[in-house]
Amino acid sequence: MFQIKDLVKTYTPKDAEPVMALRGITVDFGETGMVFILGKSGCGKSTLLHVMGGLDYPTSGEIVIDGKSSKDFTKEDYDNYRNTYVGFVFQEYNLLPEFTVYENLAIALQLQGKKGDKALLKEYLKRVDLEVDEKRRPTQLSGGQKQRVAIARALIKDPKIIFADEPTGALDAKTGNDILTLLKSLSKDRLVIVVSHDEEFARTFGDRVLEMSDGLIVADSAAS
Known part of the structure; x- marks a missing residue:
């Protein structure tokens, strides 16, 4: 069970009035399914995702993960939450351009304390319906291919939650549709x-x- 309770996030810019980006949000989420957070630019939706994902901290309120409150989290608990419990997919992919696609995935495996050969890396790419030459770098891929690599990288953690921040924002409509179809299939078990x-x-x-x-x-x- 994943819950957020009374989340407040206030920013205090230098020489400016405080800005309340989140104003006391409470939501209970299921263990599986695809949930969209919809809104215009500046409404607080990305801030909410970052706080839920542990990339930023709430000013007040709490995240509750499997019954444990973020109020009781140590820094190590937050690190563990980000590194093992959740995966991230961003609009700009955040791949390392100086490394090949396979090296990007291998680095993600190493950060999880895992070892894997090319066959395992191919298997992760297969899960996102992608085949690429092992020498190819992210700069040589289309936007849709880059996003598939980013999703494969997130899956290496076997996360219980995938947070996707505008994952189709840099893609054309057809490619965006394909990426959301992929994420929808992954939501059957997370x-x-x-x-x-x-x-x-x-x-x-x-x-x-x-x-x-x-x-x-x-x-x-419920979506209709």
Whole structure:
């Protein structure tokens, strides 16, 4: 079970008034399924994803993971949560351009304390419907291919939750549709939370849609 309770996030810019990006958000999530967080730019949806994913800390409130509150987390607990429990997929892919696709995945394996040969790396790529030459670098791939590599990298953790921040934002409509179809298939056995501004994608692929405005959840519904 994954819950967020009364999450507040306030930023205090230098020489400016404090900005409350999250205004006390409470949501219970299931163990599987695809949930979209929908809203216009500046509504707080990416901030919410970053706080839920442990990339940023709440000003107040808590994340509850399998009954354990983030209020009781040590730095080591947060590191463990980010490194093993959740996976991330970003709009800009965040692949290492100086390494090959296979090396990018191998580095992710090493960070998990795992060892793997080329056959295992190929298997991860197969899971995201991608075949590439072992010498190919991310700069030689299309946007859709890069995003598939990023998803394969996230799967190396075998995460219980995948957080995807505008995963189709840099892609054309058809490729975006393909990437969301892939994420939808992965949501059968894990929770996938997608931040998006695209209502059509959210209604098409989401099992649930949370709509945000001004740091608040203003609607929570099953997609139709």
